[in-house]
Amino acid sequence: MSQTISIAAERRTVSGKGGARQLRLHGRVPAVIYGHGREPEAVSIGAKDLERALTGISAEATLFEVAIDGTPVRALIREIQRHPYRPDIIHVDFYEIHAGEKVALEVPIHLVGSPDGVRNGGGVLDQLIRELKIRVLPTDIPEHIDVDVTELRVGQSLHVSDLAIPNAEVLTEPTTAVCTVVPPRVEAEEVAAVVTPEEAAEPELIRKPKEEGEEGEESEE
Numbered sequence: 001m002s003q004t005i006s007i008a009a010e011r012r013t014v015s016g017k018g019g020a021r022q023l024r025l026h027g028r029v030p031a032v033i034y035g036h037g038r039e040p041e042a043v044s045i046g047a048k049d050l051e052r053a054l055t056g057i058s059a060e061a062t063l064f065e066v067a068i069d070g071t072p073v074r075a076l077i078r079e080i081q082r083h084p085y086r087p088d089i090i091h092v093d094f095y096e097i098h099a100g101e102k103v104a105l106e107v108p109i110h111l112v113g114s115p116d117g118v119r120n121g122g123g124v125l126d127q128l129i130r131e132l133k134i135r136v137l138p139t140d141i142p143e144h145i146d147v148d149v150t151e152l153r154v155g156q157s158l159h160v161s162d163l164a165i166p167n168a169e170v171l172t173e174p175t176t177a178v179c180t181v182v183p184p185r186v187e188a189e190e191v192a193a194v195v196t197p198e199e200a201a202e203p204e205l206i207r208k209p210k211e212e213g214e215e216g217e218e219s220e221e
Helices: 016-025 047-054
Strands: 004-011 028-035 038-046 063-068 071-082 089-096 103-112 124-127 131-136 145-148 157-159 168-170 177-182
Touching: 004 028, 004 047, 016 028, 016 089, 028 047, 028 071, 038 047, 038 063, 047 089, 103 124
Parallel strands: 004 063, 028 089, 103 145
Antiparallel strands: 004 038, 028 038, 063 071, 071 089, 103 131, 124 177, 131 168, 157 177
């Protein structure tokens, strides 16, 4: 089950680009909370508090308890906007959730173990998708999905239909490949050129084409 992170927020009384810019100058990040049965509410969060809360987690698969002027609201992050040139967070969208309401979200996929095809066949493990979309109750949200790959041989794949996610409805297409073990990659310098006896024979003599009128003429002595 996903952890719950608490974070404090304040209601915003100013809006627009100018108001947002002023908030950022004072070390706060503009945010909005929306969801079923409520109007979007503009808030702000301390930039350092937010960065600390997001460290080491999968933001979209983590429950947040956002305390708005002391009143807690359970929410998921739907979008994080960052500055195009700096790592600064410039805006966050929160989606309020309720205990009995299922939510759709993407959860990280973690591959566990070393495949047989890598250990014994020299193959390479290739992870094709890194998140799985599921619908689940907030109390059943997993932090990540562990996928055991130890039995995979060269040429074999695991698909979404092979995964078992307790208490969740999988929304990703079942035929989607999660990972595969591909044959060993051959480096270009390791490929030796094969020379046939014909290719190794004396090279053909290339003569200069005769000019028109030269054919059949003999030199005069």
